[in-house]
Amino acid sequence: MSDERDRVTETRTTEPADTPPAQPTHTTVIERRGGGGGMLIGLAVLIVVLVGAYFLFNQSRNDNLQTEAVTTAADKVGDAAKQVGDSAEQAAESVTNQ
Structure with a gap:
Protein backbone atom coordinates (compact mmCIF):
# COMPACT_ATOMS: atom_id res chain seq x y z
CA MET A 1 0.00 0.00 0.00
CA SER A 2 2.70 2.39 -1.02
CA ASP A 3 1.66 5.89 -1.97
CA GLU A 4 5.05 6.79 -3.37
CA ARG A 5 4.81 8.95 -6.47
CA ASP A 6 7.57 10.15 -8.76
CA ARG A 7 7.12 13.16 -10.98
CA VAL A 8 9.72 14.08 -13.54
CA THR A 9 9.63 17.41 -15.38
CA GLU A 10 11.95 17.96 -18.31
CA THR A 11 12.49 21.25 -20.15
CA ARG A 12 14.55 21.59 -23.34
CA THR A 13 15.42 24.82 -25.09
CA THR A 14 16.71 24.67 -28.65
CA GLU A 15 18.13 27.39 -30.88
CA PRO A 16 17.09 28.11 -34.49
CA ALA A 17 18.89 26.11 -37.20
CA ASP A 18 21.15 28.98 -38.42
CA THR A 19 22.90 29.45 -35.05
CA PRO A 20 25.47 27.05 -33.70
CA PRO A 21 23.96 24.44 -31.45
CA ALA A 22 23.99 25.53 -27.85
CA GLN A 23 24.06 23.26 -24.88
CA PRO A 24 20.40 22.36 -24.26
CA THR A 25 18.94 23.37 -20.93
CA HIS A 26 17.76 20.33 -19.09
CA THR A 27 15.84 20.53 -15.78
CA THR A 28 14.69 17.44 -13.92
CA VAL A 29 12.48 17.73 -10.84
CA ILE A 30 11.76 14.59 -8.83
CA GLU A 31 9.19 14.78 -6.03
CA ARG A 32 8.84 11.90 -3.61
CA ARG A 33 6.05 11.41 -1.15
CA GLY A 34 6.40 8.89 1.63
CA GLY A 35 3.74 6.40 2.49
CA GLY A 36 1.71 6.36 5.70
CA GLY A 37 4.08 4.02 7.56
CA GLY A 38 5.37 6.67 9.96
CA MET A 39 1.84 7.73 10.86
CA LEU A 40 0.85 4.11 11.49
CA ILE A 41 3.82 3.51 13.79
CA GLY A 42 3.09 6.74 15.67
CA LEU A 43 -0.52 5.69 16.18
CA ALA A 44 0.56 2.25 17.46
CA VAL A 45 2.98 3.86 19.96
CA LEU A 46 0.22 6.21 21.17
CA ILE A 47 -2.13 3.27 21.76
CA VAL A 48 0.55 1.38 23.71
CA VAL A 49 1.20 4.44 25.90
CA LEU A 50 -2.53 4.90 26.60
CA VAL A 51 -3.00 1.23 27.53
CA GLY A 52 0.06 1.37 29.81
CA ALA A 53 -1.25 4.51 31.53
CA TYR A 54 -4.65 2.86 32.06
CA PHE A 55 -3.09 -0.15 33.78
CA LEU A 56 -0.78 2.05 35.85
CA PHE A 57 -3.67 4.13 37.18
CA ASN A 58 -5.75 1.01 37.90
CA GLN A 59 -2.79 -0.47 39.79
CA SER A 60 -2.68 2.61 42.02
CA ARG A 61 -6.42 2.45 42.61
CA ASN A 62 -6.23 -1.27 43.46
CA ASP A 63 -3.38 -0.59 45.91
CA ASN A 64 -5.52 2.03 47.64
CA LEU A 65 -8.46 -0.39 47.84
CA GLN A 66 -6.22 -3.11 49.28
CA THR A 67 -4.78 -0.71 51.85
CA GLU A 68 -8.29 0.33 52.86
CA ALA A 69 -9.36 -3.33 53.16
CA VAL A 70 -6.35 -4.17 55.36
CA THR A 71 -7.04 -1.14 57.56
CA THR A 72 -10.69 -2.14 57.96
CA ALA A 73 -9.73 -5.73 58.80
CA ALA A 74 -7.18 -4.53 61.36
CA ASP A 75 -9.83 -2.32 62.98
CA LYS A 76 -12.21 -5.30 63.19
CA VAL A 77 -9.50 -7.48 64.74
CA LYS A 82 -11.19 -5.51 72.92
CA GLN A 83 -14.42 -7.53 73.24
CA VAL A 84 -12.45 -10.62 74.27
CA GLY A 85 -10.56 -8.55 76.82
CA ASP A 86 -13.79 -7.08 78.20
CA SER A 87 -15.35 -10.55 78.40
CA ALA A 88 -12.29 -11.91 80.21
CA GLU A 89 -12.41 -9.02 82.66
CA GLN A 90 -16.12 -9.62 83.35
CA ALA A 91 -15.47 -13.33 83.85
CA ALA A 92 -12.66 -12.58 86.27
CA GLU A 93 -14.87 -10.17 88.22
CA SER A 94 -17.71 -12.68 88.42
CA VAL A 95 -15.32 -15.36 89.74
CA THR A 96 -13.87 -13.03 92.38
CA ASN A 97 -17.26 -11.72 93.47
CA GLN A 98 -18.61 -15.16 94.33
Missing part, protein backbone atom coordinates in the same frame (compact mmCIF):
# COMPACT_ATOMS: atom_id res chain seq x y z
CA GLY A 78 -8.77 -4.72 67.24
CA ASP A 79 -12.46 -4.45 68.13
CA ALA A 80 -12.71 -8.24 68.53
CA ALA A 81 -9.64 -8.26 70.79
